[in-house]
Amino acid sequence: MQETALSALRARFGEAFSVSAAVREAHARDESRLDFHLPDGVLHARSEQDVVDALALARQHGFPVTPFAAGSSLEGQIVPVHGGLSLDVTGMNAVLGIEPGGFQATVQPGVPYPELNRQARRHGLFWAVDPGAEATLGGMASTNASGTGAVRYGTTRDNVLEMRVALMDGRVLRVGSRARKTSAGYDLKHLFIGAEGTLGVITELTVRLWPLPGDLLALRCTFPTVREAAECAVLVMGAALNPERLELMDEPMIAAVNRHLGRTYPEQPTLWIELAAASPAALQDALEVCRALCLDAGAQDVATATAAEERRALWEARHRAYTAMSAQYPGHAQLSTDACVPLHRLPDVLDFTRQRCLDRGLNTSFVGHVGDGNFHVLFHAPPDDHATWAAIHATYDELMQAALAAGGTCTGEHGVGLHKQKYLAQEHAGTLDVMRDLKKLFDPHGLLNPGKILPDPAG
Template sequence: MTTVPTDDAFAELHSRLGAKLSRAPGDLNAHGYDEGGSLQHYPPHAVVFAENEQDVVDTLAFAARHGVPVTPWAAGSGLEGNALPVRGGISLDVTRMNRVLRLDPDNFSATVEPGVLYPELSRLARPHGLFFAVDPGAEASLGGMAATGASGTGAVRYGTMRDNVLEMRVALTDGRVIRVGSRARKSSAGYDLKNLFVGSEGTLGVITQLTVKLHPLPATLASLRASFPTVESAVQAAVLVMGAGVRPERLELVDANTVQAVNAYKNTRYDETPTLWIELSGRDETDLQTQLNLVMDLCGETDGYGFERATTEGERLALWTARHHAYYAIRALFPGHRIQSTDVCVPIAELPGAIRETQRLLDAHDIHGPILGHVGDGNYHVSLHAPGDDTAAWARTQEVLKGMVAYAHGVGGTCTGEHAVGLNKRKYMRAEHGEALDVMRSIKQLLDPQGILNPGKIFPDE
């Protein structure tokens, strides 16, 4: 049971943390919103700007003594309300814990604090011929990415955060800091606690350190953009590419609405039709050209056209910047609208049907929702949007989302491939997990018996 903290209680925490504890209105306000565009504002009662692991441990000890909710916070780039302190209490901000503690090229790994942003790690690894492969697009923190089980454009080749986290240190509410996983690439020693905490959204413990994989930079790279007459034909091409033995670095879909938004936002002139963005790597230039030609042939089988190659680093950067900025482009095209960017994931062979059903739902409920996604692994996104005060329109968007999830569940998929559960997907957890959800509740009760860690997330109110 959580409680509302008193001024006297916060005086106790201030005596330990000093200026790291803030109750300034500006700090409280900033930690009550995230990128997800929630209609509600959830300011905490206080913000702790942790600078080291001991600050985290002390904050959790205080919270446990007083029954105060604690919600971990990093970059605030989540889209499902994952880091919003919906029951007040303390927003535990780890952005000052942003040191790369160890760069280990020989073991293809790096050990970092949770506030390190993933582009910064790749920048530091690049002189060693390495990079960090999980790329969600936003300037996300590695701790937050682990907590939400994030992935992104590189997942089709390199996997998600679950595949790229080797080891973590996690602070628990009872004062212990445990090590989960190991720096070895595999282990069969006991329960896989590491992957229990990856994706747990700060509801079981707070990540204070993590060791992640680094990957060699590809020898040669090229990107390809292809236009299609319909979204379905683009998705069919993606399925063909994945079935042909080609291992793309990235394989991304955007629909015509998204291209229109990108053109307006970036002043580009792409054909405003459904489009695949594809990145390939090769052993050498000959191998790379062979793959490019094969992919163009496969796209042509589903009426792909207007192929544009990007072979230099500058060309590829321009091409992928347009894709990464799609979310912000959609926001700019509809000023005053709240945007709920949501995702589902299905087995790849089911993807054409899933997107066809999503388009039907959007039309049936009169909702405009650009579609984009990481179609190489069956994960796609819809940017549902409407004016924030249009309650009727928002009720219809939720019917679209309900139908998307129902279809995904019906074909063996999941309500979220990478955004995590947060606030918006809790209602679908029982349908997805059945009695396994009760086991999850038991684990939550074991590790957080007072229910103070990020309350109001993952589990539905049943």
């Protein structure tokens, strides 16, 4: 970024624009800690007009712009690999309105989803997409985030009705509709969801809210092997129980959670299942069916949590799994990845990946949103252990190839960012040119979050 650009940003935004070392460093990496690139400056936007004006200055002076919110991404989406401006929208954090009768809310992009839930709860409603981290609604839309609730309520893509998106050419588009369905024209809304800020900057969202579930309970079911747990997940989904959540944790992850949170869960592969029903009697019926399915599938123990505090503790354990495992190995570098496969192929792909990790002596752990075929592998090793990292990357490659061969995808929810570009090229080889054409249409000079999603055509 040239001095003329820095001066123009200072003149327009004053103290909202910063070039201090501490602020720039805070915007130089994401939660993965795998990449570090300093922006030349950081703008704390407060309004849609701030975003529009920042993009106009970028267009005039030719500097790149990388949108930034909570910084909780895991694939490098918010890392400014070409410097330029980090456009921080966390100050755009207002819930602009909740329409209980329409089951929807309108928010700015910097609203953390737990804050939306705090405000929606008084209306008996909630935002159902739950990735665990304190992610913002704009960031979740940009990566099409999902999480534990996706098996019942879908991903972010399924829960965004309408958005406002600022383009590099100065226009602000309204895409989508607040109506529950529309057949009017091309579906531009879904073009921007999951685009990771490479086509435009989301400045406002209207999202779908759901009624809070009635009666709830959770089951914790242990199995002799991960494969048996995954096979049971397939059975549960086929039984029309419509679980609110269906999660898997392997034995190393359970052990890490026990140490980190002071729990005493059996250290075996475990399914965590949440069921909801409109009445206690209906919930009891669902519980009996689910318990029988799990026992028939080889579950060794089925524990039930009905009280709200018990369920809260159980799901805290699931959401804190990544932190718990990281805490066991201070000083290690982490690589957390995800893949998603058709549900009936999940046991095979999980089993294959676990075996390849064992064959190479890798100390890994597995968790998964197994109700929709999505699982995560957490690799770790000392940063200078080059042999282990070579084995990790070889296994990572084999995992991706297995997922694609099974008809799956290289990422179910983390997105592409910096780390999965070669796998995107394999998964969508026949449409990469179309994706590049779209990028050029919306961002002809390549200034919006450059270096993300699309691999370099030159290799």
